[in-house]
Amino acid sequence: MILRTPPKKRKSEPLPAITADNQLVIYEDPNPESPHQVKADFLEALSSNEKEVDSLQSKLEQVNEEMQRKEVESKKFESRLRFVEQELAAAKGREQMLQKQYMKDVTDFQERHQKLLKDYSELEVKLKKEVNIRKNLESTATAAEEKALILEEKLQKLTEIAEREKKHLQNELSYFQNDSRLSVSKINAERELFECRAINAEKEAELFKRQLFELKNQLEECIQKKNEAENKLLSLNVPTQEPNSEGTRIRIKNLQDELRNYESEVQEARKLKSFHANAELLKEKISEERFRREQAEAELIKVQESQTKVDKLQDELMPWKSMIKEIPGAECCEDIPKKFAVMQKELVESMLKVGEVNGRLKELEITLEKALLDKQDAETQLGLAKKKEEEMFLELKRLELTVTSITGERDRLWALIATYEKEAAIAGKMDGTSGTGGADENRVKELELSLAEKEHMVSELEHSFCEQKEVIGNQHREIELLSERLNNEARRIKSLEREGYRLRSEISLLESKLGHGDYSAANTKVLRMANTLGVDNEAKQTIEALRDELQKTQARLKAVEEFKGQTDAGHLVDSSITEKLAELKKQIATLEKREERYKTVFAEKISIFRRACCALFGYKIVMDDQQRPNGIPVTFFTLHSIYAQSDDEKLEFEYESGNTNIVMNTYTSQPDIAQQMEIYVRKWNAIPAFTANLTVESFSRTTIS
Amino acid sequence: MASKTATKDVITLKGSAAIVSEFFGYAANSILYNRGVYPEECFVKVKKYGLPMLLIEDDAVKAFLACLTSQISEWLESGKLQRVVLVIMSKASSEVLERWNFNIETDNEVVEKGVSRAKSDKEIMREIQAIMRQIASSITYLPCLDEPCVFDVLAYTDTDLEIPVTWMESDAKLILNPQMVKLHSFDTKIHKVDTLVSYKNDEWDEQ
Numbered sequence: 001m002i003l004r005t006p007p008k009k010r011k012s013e014p015l016p017a018i019t020a021d022n023q024l025v026i027y028e029d030p031n032p033e034s035p036h037q038v039k040a041d042f043l044e045a046l047s048s049n050e051k052e053v054d055s056l057q058s059k060l061e062q063v064n065e066e067m068q069r070k071e072v073e074s075k076k077f078e079s080r081l082r083f084v085e086q087e088l089a090a091a092k093g094r095e096q097m098l099q100k101q102y103m104k105d106v107t108d109f110q111e112r113h114q115k116l117l118k119d120y121s122e123l124e125v126k127l128k129k130e131v132n133i134r135k136n137l138e139s140t141a142t143a144a145e146e147k148a149l150i151l152e153e154k155l156q157k158l159t160e161i162a163e164r165e166k167k168h169l170q171n172e173l174s175y176f177q178n179d180s181r182l183s184v185s186k187i188n189a190e191r192e193l194f195e196c197r198a199i200n201a202e203k204e205a206e207l208f209k210r211q212l213f214e215l216k217n218q219l220e221e222c223i224q225k226k227n228e229a230e231n232k233l234l235s236l237n238v239p240t241q242e243p244n245s246e247g248t249r250i251r252i253k254n255l256q257d258e259l260r261n262y263e264s265e266v267q268e269a270r271k272l273k274s275f276h277a278n279a280e281l282l283k284e285k286i287s288e289e290r291f292r293r294e295q296a297e298a299e300l301i302k303v304q305e306s307q308t309k310v311d312k313l314q315d316e317l318m319p320w321k322s323m324i325k326e327i328p329g330a331e332c333c334e335d336i337p338k339k340f341a342v343m344q345k346e347l348v349e350s351m352l353k354v355g356e357v358n359g360r361l362k363e364l365e366i367t368l369e370k371a372l373l374d375k376q377d378a379e380t381q382l383g384l385a386k387k388k389e390e391e392m393f394l395e396l397k398r399l400e401l402t403v404t405s406i407t408g409e410r411d412r413l414w415a416l417i418a419t420y421e422k423e424a425a426i427a428g429k430m431d432g433t434s435g436t437g438g439a440d441e442n443r444v445k446e447l448e449l450s451l452a453e454k455e456h457m458v459s460e461l462e463h464s465f466c467e468q469k470e471v472i473g474n475q476h477r478e479i480e481l482l483s484e485r486l487n488n489e490a491r492r493i494k495s496l497e498r499e500g501y502r503l504r505s506e507i508s509l510l511e512s513k514l515g516h517g518d519y520s521a522a523n524t525k526v527l528r529m530a531n532t533l534g535v536d537n538e539a540k541q542t543i544e545a546l547r548d549e550l551q552k553t554q555a556r557l558k559a560v561e562e563f564k565g566q567t568d569a570g571h572l573v574d575s576s577i578t579e580k581l582a583e584l585k586k587q588i589a590t591l592e593k594r595e596e597r598y599k600t601v602f603a604e605k606i607s608i609f610r611r612a613c614c615a616l617f618g619y620k621i622v623m624d625d626q627q628r629p630n631g632i633p634v635t636f637f638t639l640h641s642i643y644a645q646s647d648d649e650k651l652e653f654e655y656e657s658g659n660t661n662i663v664m665n666t667y668t669s670q671p672d673i674a675q676q677m678e679i680y681v682r683k684w685n686a687i688p689a690f691t692a693n694l695t696v697e698s699f700s701r702t703t704i705s
Numbered sequence: 706m707a708s709k710t711a712t713k714d715v716i717t718l719k720g721s722a723a724i725v726s727e728f729f730g731y732a733a734n735s736i737l738y739n740r741g742v743y744p745e746e747c748f749v750k751v752k753k754y755g756l757p758m759l760l761i762e763d764d765a766v767k768a769f770l771a772c773l774t775s776q777i778s779e780w781l782e783s784g785k786l787q788r789v790v791l792v793i794m795s796k797a798s799s800e801v802l803e804r805w806n807f808n809i810e811t812d813n814e815v816v817e818k819g820v821s822r823a824k825s826d827k828e829i830m831r832e833i834q835a836i837m838r839q840i841a842s843s844i845t846y847l848p849c850l851d852e853p854c855v856f857d858v859l860a861y862t863d864t865d866l867e868i869p870v871t872w873m874e875s876d877a878k879l880i881l882n883p884q885m886v887k888l889h890s891f892d893t894k895i896h897k898v899d900t901l902v903s904y905k906n907d908e909w910d911e912q
Contacts, residue, residue: 511885511887511901512885516879516880516883516885516903517790517804517806517877517878517879517880517903518877518879519787519788519861519877522864523863523864524787524788524861524862524863524864525861525862525863525864525866525874526859526860526861526874526875526876526877527859527860527861527862527868527872527873527874527875528857528858528859528860528872528873528874528875529769529772529773529776529857529858529860529871529872530871530872530873
C-alpha cells in the first residue's frame, strides 16, 4: 500500500470534464489568476502526480513482478500439473495394465478356483466314495481275511489230511497192489502148480483107479480063485491043502502088500485131492484179494476226489491271492491292513493338503477382494483428483484471465499516463490554466480509485493464491497418500506376482509330471491296443524262421537219404533205436514183475500177519481212518471176537495220536462189560487184559453152551 | 442363413468325439511320417484342416489306426478317456524314445446331461491346424531317430472302464528325465486336447 499526502484544497472549481472517450476538454478559467501561480501549482501537482505515478509504476512493477512470479509459479504449477497429469496418465496406464492383469489374474484365479472347487468337490465325492469303498473293502477284507484264514486253515488241514491220506492210501495201495499182485502171481503159480499136480494126481488117480480096478478085478479073480481054491481045498483032501494054503498065504501076503501099496497110493491120491481142494481155497483167496483190490481202487477214487477238492480249494485260494496281488504293494494277507493304514494316512494327508489349498484359496480370495476394494478406492480417489485437477485448471484459467485483465488495466493506465504526460506537455506549452489542476486531481482520484481497486484485486489474488496454496498442499498430501497406496498396491502386486510365479512353477511341475506320463493308479489305468502289427510281424518272422528251418531240415533229409543210399546207416540207426526200445521195454517188464512180486509178498505177509493176529489174540481187527469235525484225524479199530455169539459183540476203540480210548456201544454198555471196563480200562488202563478177559469169558460161554 | 450358421456353431458330444478321434488319426499319421517311423513312400498326400496331410497306405497300419480311432471315439463319448499317448520305441531295444501326449479334458456336464455347446467349426479347425503345423515343425528340435523304430498307442482311462477284447492293460512306457515341449491345444468346448511331446535326452546335447 502506497500512502500519499492529500492535495491542497482549493476553491471548488469545476474540474475539466472528462468525456466519455477520455479526452481532456480545455478549461477556461472564469477568474483568471496569475499564470505563474497556476503553473507552479500545476507543476507541484504534476510532480506529485509524477511521484504518484512513479509510486504507482513501482507498485505496478511490483505487481508485474508479482505477476511474473505468479506466472512463473503458475508455469511451475502448470508443469507440475502436467507432470501430475503425466503421472496420472502413467498411473492410469499402469492401473489399466494392473486392472487387466488383475482381471486376468482374477479370471485365472477364479477359473482355477472354480476348477479347484470342482476338483475339490469331485475329490470330496471321490473321497466319500473311496471312504465307502474303503469301508466296504475293509469289511470285505476283514471278512475275506477271516474267510481266507479259515480257508487257509481248512486248506492246510485238508492238504495235510489229504496228503496224509494220500500217502497212507498210496502206501496202502502200493502195499495192497504189491500184495495182491504177489499173492495173485503166487496163487497163480501155486494154482498152476496145484493144477499141474492135480492133473497129474488126477491122472495118477485115474491110473491108480485103473490099477485099483484091475487090482480089484485081480482081487476078485483072486478071491474067486481063492474061493475056488477053498472050494477045491474043501473038495480036496487035507495034505494037498497045506502047500496050496502056503502059496495062497504068500499070494495073499503079496496081495495084501500090493493092497497096502495101493492104499498108500490112494492116500496120496486123496492128498492130491485135498491139494485140489486147497487150490480152490486159494482161488477163493484170490477172489478175496481181488475184492480188496477193488476196495483199494475205490479208495483211490476217493483219493482222486480229495485231490479234486484240494484243487477246488486251491482255485478258491487263487482269487484271494490275485486280490492280494491287485492291491499294490501287498504281497500277502498281512500286508493288506498295512496297506489300508498307508492309504488312510495318504487320505488324511490329502485331506490336509486339500484343507491347505482351500485355506490358500480363501486367503487369495480375501487378498483379491481387498485388492479390488483398494482398486475401487484408488479409482474413486483418482476421479476426485481428476475433478480437482479440472478445478485447478479452471482456477488457473481464471487466474490467467485476471492476469490478462490486470495487464490490460496496466496498459490502460500506461495509456492514461501517456495522455497525462501529453496534456502536461500541452499545458506547459500553453503556460497553464486554472482548470488543469482540477482535472489532475480528478485523474489522481481516478488513479487512486483504480489503485485501490488494484490493491483490492491484489489482496483478492493473494487470498486466492493462499487458497490455491492450501489446495495444492492438500493435493500434495493426497498425492502422497495415493503414492503410499500405490506403493502398497505395488507391494501387493509383487506378492501376487510371487504367488503367480509359485502357481506357474506348480503348473510347470504338474505339466512336467503330465509330460513324463505320471498317473494315479487309483483313478487311471493304462491300456494298450493288442498290437496286431507286432503280432503279425512276429508271426511273419516265426514263419520265416520256420521256413528256414524246414528248408534246412529238407536239405539235411536229402543229405541223409543220399547217405542212406550210399551206406546202410539208416538201418543201423533204426536198429539201434529199436534195440534201445526193446531194452527199455524189458527193463519195464522186469520192474513191473518185481513190483508185482513185492506186492504179492507184502499181501502174503500182511494176510499171514492178520490171520496170525486173529488166531493168537482171538480178535478180528477192522481199521477205519476217519476225521473229526475239527479236522483232527482219528483211527477207529473194531474188534470182533472169534468167540462172539453175535455181530453186536464188538469192541470199538479210537486211536488218536498215540492214545487209545474205548468207545461206548450197546455191547460195552452192558453192566458186566461196563464193570470190567471200569476195572481194567479206566482203573488200570490195561486194554489187553480187558480184551483177554472178555475172550476167556466168551470162550467159556461158547464152550459151555 | 442365420439359422444355418446358428446350427453349425452348435457342437454335440458325438460330434466333438468324432472331431477329436479324427484329429488323433491324422496326428498319428503326421507323427509317423514326420518322425520317419515308416518310409516316405508308404504315405499318400491328402488335404485336411487346410493343410496337405499325409496318410499311410499300409493296410495293416491303416486297420490299426481305424480301430484305434473308433475305440477312442467310443471312449470320448463315454467321457472316460483321460489321455492318449503315442509312444515311439526303438525296434531293437524297445527303449521308449518319444511320447506324444494328448491330454483330454472332458466337460462332464455334457456327458452327464447331454447338453450341447457352441463353437464354430472354423475356429476348431484353425486350432487343429496350428497343432498340425507344430507337429510338422517338431523335426527341427526333436532328436534324430537314426534307428528302426516302432510305435504303440496307450490310452489312460478311468479305472471303472471295461477293457475291450482288443485292448489290454499295460505299463506307462515312461522316459527317464525326459525333455518336454508343450504344443498348442484345441478345444471343442466339450473336449479340450492339450498336446505335449516328451523325448529322451539327446546324449550329444548333454555333452
